[in-house]
Amino acid sequence: TMFVNKHSRTFIFKRLPRNYRQFTSSSTEDYDLVVIGGGSGGLACAKAASQLQKKVAVLDFVTPSTQGTTWGLGGTCVNVGCIPKKLMHHASLLGDAIRDSKAYGWNVPDEVQSDWTTLSTAVQNHVKSLNWGHRVQLRDKNVEYINGLGSFKDPHTVRVKESNGTERLLKTRNAVIAVGVRPYVPSQIPGAVEYGATSDDLFWLKKTPGKTLLIGASYIALECGGFLNGLGFDTSIMVRSRPLKQFDQQMAELVAESMESKGTRFLRKCVPVSIEKDSRGRLVVKYEDLTNRQTKEEVFDTVMFATGRHAVTNNLNLEALGIEVDQTTQKVFGGHSDDHERTSVANIYAIGDILHNRPELTPVAIKAGQLLADRLFGGSQVQMDYNMIPTTVFTPLEYGVVGISEEKAVSCHGEENIEAICFGDRILGLHLIGPNAGEVIQGFAVALRCGATWSGLSGSVGIHPTTAEEVVKLHITKRSGADPTVTGC
Amino acid sequence: MSSRYILRSLRAFSKQGRAHSCTGFFHTANLSTALLRKAHHPHYPAVNINYNIQRHVATAEKKFECFNIQDAKDFQTRVIESPVPVIVDFHATWCGPCKLLGPRLEAIISNKEGQVSLAKVDVDENVEIAMEYLVESLPTVIGFKNGRKINKFIGLQEDDAIDSFVEKLIH
Numbered sequence A: 001t002m003f004v005n006k007h008s009r010t011f012i013f014k015r016l017p018r019n020y021r022q023f024t025s026s027s028t029e030d031y032d033l034v035v036i037g038g039g040s041g042g043l044a045c046a047k048a049a050s051q052l053q054k055k056v057a058v059l060d061f062v063t064p065s066t067q068g069t070t071w072g073l074g075g076t077c078v079n080v081g082c083i084p085k086k087l088m089h090h091a092s093l094l095g096d097a098i099r100d101s102k103a104y105g106w107n108v109p110d111e112v113q114s115d116w117t118t119l120s121t122a123v124q125n126h127v128k129s130l131n132w133g134h135r136v137q138l139r140d141k142n143v144e145y146i147n148g149l150g151s152f153k154d155p156h157t158v159r160v161k162e163s164n165g166t167e168r169l170l171k172t173r174n175a176v177i178a179v180g181v182r183p184y185v186p187s188q189i190p191g192a193v194e195y196g197a198t199s200d201d202l203f204w205l206k207k208t209p210g211k212t213l214l215i216g217a218s219y220i221a222l223e224c225g226g227f228l229n230g231l232g233f234d235t236s237i238m239v240r241s242r243p244l245k246q247f248d249q250q251m252a253e254l255v256a257e258s259m260e261s262k263g264t265r266f267l268r269k270c271v272p273v274s275i276e277k278d279s280r281g282r283l284v285v286k287y288e289d290l291t292n293r294q295t296k297e298e299v300f301d302t303v304m305f306a307t308g309r310h311a312v313t314n315n316l317n318l319e320a321l322g323i324e325v326d327q328t329t330q331k332v333f334g335g336h337s338d339d340h341e342r343t344s345v346a347n348i349y350a351i352g353d354i355l356h357n358r359p360e361l362t363p364v365a366i367k368a369g370q371l372l373a374d375r376l377f378g379g380s381q382v383q384m385d386y387n388m389i390p391t392t393v394f395t396p397l398e399y400g401v402v403g404i405s406e407e408k409a410v411s412c413h414g415e416e417n418i419e420a421i422c423f424g425d426r427i428l429g430l431h432l433i434g435p436n437a438g439e440v441i442q443g444f445a446v447a448l449r450c451g452a453t454w455s456g457l458s459g460s461v462g463i464h465p466t467t468a469e470e471v472v473k474l475h476i477t478k479r480s481g482a483d484p485t486v487t488g489c
Numbered sequence B: 001m002s003s004r005y006i007l008r009s010l011r012a013f014s015k016q017g018r019a020h021s022c023t024g025f026f027h028t029a030n031l032s033t034a035l036l037r038k039a040h041h042p043h044y045p046a047v048n049i050n051y052n053i054q055r056h057v058a059t060a061e062k063k064f065e066c067f068n069i070q071d072a073k074d075f076q077t078r079v080i081e082s083p084v085p086v087i088v089d090f091h092a093t094w095c096g097p098c099k100l101l102g103p104r105l106e107a108i109i110s111n112k113e114g115q116v117s118l119a120k121v122d123v124d125e126n127v128e129i130a131m132e133y134l135v136e137s138l139p140t141v142i143g144f145k146n147g148r149k150i151n152k153f154i155g156l157q158e159d160d161a162i163d164s165f166v167e168k169l170i171h
Helices: A006-015 A040-051 A075-080 A082-104 A116-140 A219-230 A249-261 A362-377 A406-413 A437-449 A454-458 B003-015 B031-040 B051-057 B072-080 B096-110 B127-132 B159-170
Strands: A028-036 A056-059 A144-146 A148-154 A157-162 A167-177 A181-183 A212-215 A235-239 A265-268 A270-277 A283-289 A294-300 A302-305 A309-311 A348-350 A391-393 A398-403 A429-434 B066-068 B086-091 B117-122 B140-145 B148-154
Touching: A028 A040, A028 A362, A040 A056, A040 A075, A040 A116, A040 A167, A040 A362, A056 A148, A075 A082, A075 A116, A082 A116, A082 A219, A116 A144, A116 B127, A148 A167, A167 A362, A212 A219, A212 A294, A219 A235, A219 A249, A219 A391, A235 A270, A249 A265, A249 A398, A249 A406, A249 A429, A283 A302, A391 A437, A398 A437, A406 A429, A429 A437, B066 B096, B072 B086, B072 B117, B072 B127, B086 B096, B096 B117, B096 B159, B140 B159, B148 B159
Parallel strands: A028 A056, A028 A167, A056 A144, A167 A348, A212 A235, A212 A302, A235 A265, B066 B117, B086 B117
Antiparallel strands: A148 A157, A157 A167, A181 A309, A270 A283, A283 A294, A391 A398, A398 A429, B086 B140, B140 B148
């Protein structure tokens, strides 16, 4: 063996013939983990792995939206999802509060208007500060950040193409796919891709949205429609069948009704046919009413598609590696070798929205990422528990839910066994519509995870006066047919 | 016009907030500009134009170097290799307190007669520089002398705190 120190290495180099070419290994480095995608799941997983003293790199790249919008590090939640959405939801509720405050003795003008530019600038500045915060965090936790598009060369090599064109090859023991999903715009509708905005664009719109049409019946369409209406914009939501199909239908109808009572117009059982621009730059939408097959036309300033989110995995080179994806959604299949997040390739995992058949929620991605890092490098065996995941639809009147819907409960256990969603004494699901439903349901989600029973719930004393106490005061079953409207205490 | 009057009017002008765009040279007509114009007149006796003339009338113009850093090379040349101490203001477009601190820094540094310069670094444009100097919260202000980091402060500060920070760097 030769001990190579600074001096002997210089000595060796001096001896080499002048035409000897040095091959550097700077293009291939050994990582313990490379994470493709710097969103909620990707960052959580990368940071957790780095805490366990592993060499980690995270790749993040934002392909511009159909309207050219792009953003910084942090993924969907930070840039075009939860964060800007909640801020705008809050902004619209403040409008209601200002109007209500008059009755409570506050001296406010009769008419209050919201200014889109002030709001959107403040929201965007906050988002940018979060982008920065994530950069700082990655540096503090010793995670290498590369702004580039990642793809697989082989199961242990990730190719990164940076924005300046340079390519790097990263050799890694493990990889995590956390690329998330993007809005789907139905390209077969003429004008949809050219003129249709999506949630990718709404929060970064420079000009005011004006009279807006949202196409879709998902929580995204309803949440955005809800706050746009609350901010004073003429808002219409075009729904092909029913709103919030994935949720409990009785609750979904209550949500839609509450939005209609606030002035949001629902175009039910309608589908868009085409979108054109008129001479003044406004959007002319032709749509078909499915009930009578009539084609109608209306002019809007903004048209936003909320018709589903799909995976963009075609540039990851998954097929060549044999990583199985669902044919319809293009999402990655997990669940191999009894590991919820392991793909069909042993050292490659998927977390977050990209993982097939799992809730598309930030806290789910974060927890799954952290638990995965613990299993890979921390000797843990703990799997992610995808049951009893609470969530909230942040429509003006919020809808918080933990557990299953009534439809699911009936289909799983039979109607005769279900009483307002309890199976025997075990609570299978809890649904609440009301102000701050998100805050209320969080505590009950913990209770359900701990196995809360009906007797436990009804035996609990409420806090008065609150909305939450109604949960422990539940005593009218649906089957009884009695009117549940609360009048007195 | 006394020097104190000129300096006071310059400071008042910068407090209007225009200075956060950091032009570096205040385009106000003043005694030195008038002098220069006169000196170039063909009928004026030949005068040796140099900065000493301006120093005699004691304006802050051209004594105060303020610039935006473009890239790492720019930082190396104008901060690390600067003959005078440099105050580096790490800021961002989305940062509210930065917009308040900027004019205060410029006003105070303009008062120091060229003993110190002001470099502005937008952290979104120059992430690597910000990372290298462990910038976390904004605004972060770091004093550099002879290529080395001497002192720093974080967040919006009152004028006297900024002034004593600048003085400590110079001396």
